[in-house]
Amino acid sequence: MEKYKKSLPLILVLILAAALRFWGLGINPPALNWDEAAWGYNAYSLGQTGRDEFGRFLPLNYLESFGDFKPPVYAYLTILPVKIFGLNEFAVRFPSAFFGVLTVLLTYFLVKEMFPSTSLTLPLIASFLLAISPWHIMLSRAAFEANVATFFIIAGIFCFLRAINQDGRFLPLAALSFALSLQTFNTARVVTPLLVFGLVVAFRQRLWQKRNWLLVSVILGLLLLLPALRFYLTPQAKLRFKEVNIFTEASVVETANQEMTNDNWVWWSRIIHNRRWGYLRLFLRHYFDHFNPYFLFFKGDGNPKFSTQDVGEFYLWELPFLVAGILILIKKKPGYWWLVPFWLLVGIIPAATARETPHALRIETTLPTWQILTALGVVEFWNFLDKQKRFIGYGLLVACWGLVTMSVVYFQHGYWRHYPVEYSGEWQYGYKPVIDYLKSVENKYDQIWFTDNLGRPYIYFLFYLKYSPKSFWQKAQVERDPFGFVHVRGFDKYHFFGAEGPRTVEGALYVDAPTRVPDHASRIKTFNLLNDSEILVVYERVTQQND
Numbered sequence: 001m002e003k004y005k006k007s008l009p010l011i012l013v014l015i016l017a018a019a020l021r022f023w024g025l026g027i028n029p030p031a032l033n034w035d036e037a038a039w040g041y042n043a044y045s046l047g048q049t050g051r052d053e054f055g056r057f058l059p060l061n062y063l064e065s066f067g068d069f070k071p072p073v074y075a076y077l078t079i080l081p082v083k084i085f086g087l088n089e090f091a092v093r094f095p096s097a098f099f100g101v102l103t104v105l106l107t108y109f110l111v112k113e114m115f116p117s118t119s120l121t122l123p124l125i126a127s128f129l130l131a132i133s134p135w136h137i138m139l140s141r142a143a144f145e146a147n148v149a150t151f152f153i154i155a156g157i158f159c160f161l162r163a164i165n166q167d168g169r170f171l172p173l174a175a176l177s178f179a180l181s182l183q184t185f186n187t188a189r190v191v192t193p194l195l196v197f198g199l200v201v202a203f204r205q206r207l208w209q210k211r212n213w214l215l216v217s218v219i220l221g222l223l224l225l226l227p228a229l230r231f232y233l234t235p236q237a238k239l240r241f242k243e244v245n246i247f248t249e250a251s252v253v254e255t256a257n258q259e260m261t262n263d264n265w266v267w268w269s270r271i272i273h274n275r276r277w278g279y280l281r282l283f284l285r286h287y288f289d290h291f292n293p294y295f296l297f298f299k300g301d302g303n304p305k306f307s308t309q310d311v312g313e314f315y316l317w318e319l320p321f322l323v324a325g326i327l328i329l330i331k332k333k334p335g336y337w338w339l340v341p342f343w344l345l346v347g348i349i350p351a352a353t354a355r356e357t358p359h360a361l362r363i364e365t366t367l368p369t370w371q372i373l374t375a376l377g378v379v380e381f382w383n384f385l386d387k388q389k390r391f392i393g394y395g396l397l398v399a400c401w402g403l404v405t406m407s408v409v410y411f412q413h414g415y416w417r418h419y420p421v422e423y424s425g426e427w428q429y430g431y432k433p434v435i436d437y438l439k440s441v442e443n444k445y446d447q448i449w450f451t452d453n454l455g456r457p458y459i460y461f462l463f464y465l466k467y468s469p470k471s472f473w474q475k476a477q478v479e480r481d482p483f484g485f486v487h488v489r490g491f492d493k494y495h496f497f498g499a500e501g502p503r504t505v506e507g508a509l510y511v512d513a514p515t516r517v518p519d520h521a522s523r524i525k526t527f528n529l530l531n532d533s534e535i536l537v538v539y540e541r542v543t544q545q546n547d
Helices: 004-021 034-049 074-083 089-114 119-130 134-140 145-165 171-181 187-204 206-207 211-232 239-244 250-262 267-274 275-289 291-296 320-333 341-349 369-386 389-425 431-444 457-465 469-475
Strands: 445-453 477-480 484-489 495-496 507-512 522-528 536-540
Touching: 004 119, 034 074, 034 457, 034 469, 074 089, 074 369, 089 119, 089 267, 089 369, 119 171, 134 389, 145 171, 145 187, 171 187, 171 211, 187 206, 187 341, 206 211, 250 275, 250 477, 267 291, 291 320, 291 522, 320 369, 341 369, 389 507, 431 457, 431 507, 431 522, 431 536, 445 457, 445 536, 457 484, 457 495, 469 484, 469 507
Parallel strands: 445 495, 445 507
Antiparallel strands: 477 484, 484 495, 507 536, 522 536
């Protein structure tokens, strides 16, 4: 009974975390983005045939998808939910929400392992802060593979510390978790090796004492990564990095050349205006963008997929506790204190190489270091309240809980009442209702021509039609450009067109953006976003002659 009472606060935190992540999971966010649709259909295809959407058998190194060459773990994790719940929004998002809740639980045990001499208050508060985190809730409620990779990184560090502190048998579990993180999200391919390197260096003597388990762990990790190691060296593996990295920014070279020209290309100018210094400054600027208070505490990520735009990645009231926690960590140096700043600083490195900063998704691997720092500040404040007179202490405690509750309610209100209406367009809203309508009328038409104005329409047709993977392999019109990107121009009676416009075909139905519908077309049905602005129009051509 006593043990149950001690576990009750953690159980309540987990119930809260699950409610905030699973409630209405299939309806908010208001639609699937194209990556979510791709995860779902690839899981559907793997579950039915053992092959991905393009027919590769049990791909263990990548999913070609749109030419993104995605790490495959999220698709495999989605197979069972799709089998159980069907091919729908809830099933696709289930792994992210499920591992999001598990991350809250694991944070509790991680903090206990990192600070073994602390009371249970610190790990409980860290878990609670992650449970109510706007950042973590947003990323747990969509099929973001980064969210699952974060769980595997935390699991890897927890198992590593448990092996060091208590039982060497946890080392293979650490290797398994770290290896899975590499095959879940591209950012982890930088963050995880750096974290592992830091852990190995810091605990090299203790690792040597457990060298038998260390050998088993190394062999297991290599076996798990063997299918992907060769792929990591290919141009396809670097395609996404080439697409988003700052080191191809031509303006840096142009500025350097102009400055050297102004100095008549003297030898010292080639040193101080070298383009490498320019890229270093750009990297540092992008790195420190992620510490911008406006990003962290006021608005959040500029991409509405990662933020409601009126609440930061953290609540504003967390700011003083975060600052206090940093000072306490530096002053008291409890447990493995150095791991928190090391983890946080390493986790931002990959995001700093990208053009878009700050970026909440690419630095999600820094969670839960922020919550641990904030929890240290909260515990110190808690201890301060405990020393006050009863009336003052209780009054401050009630005020703090009121502030926390109002913050969470405000975020949830915005997320459920305003966010879907304001940002449904950011989630490619419109595909599902249009495709549902087309299913009801498709027998009347020989061909259906659909715009790619919203991006990658073919995957939505495959998803919502639950189209046979085998039929798709036979009928798909697939183009692969020299840059590695994959374009599906059509399959069966469905054809997809871009800026060039659709072909005029007798007995065809067309779907396009409202501004691109021909004047002489016969509009059949208009579809709107949740804010009532028009997004897609279904129409027919009146006659061939009028074209």
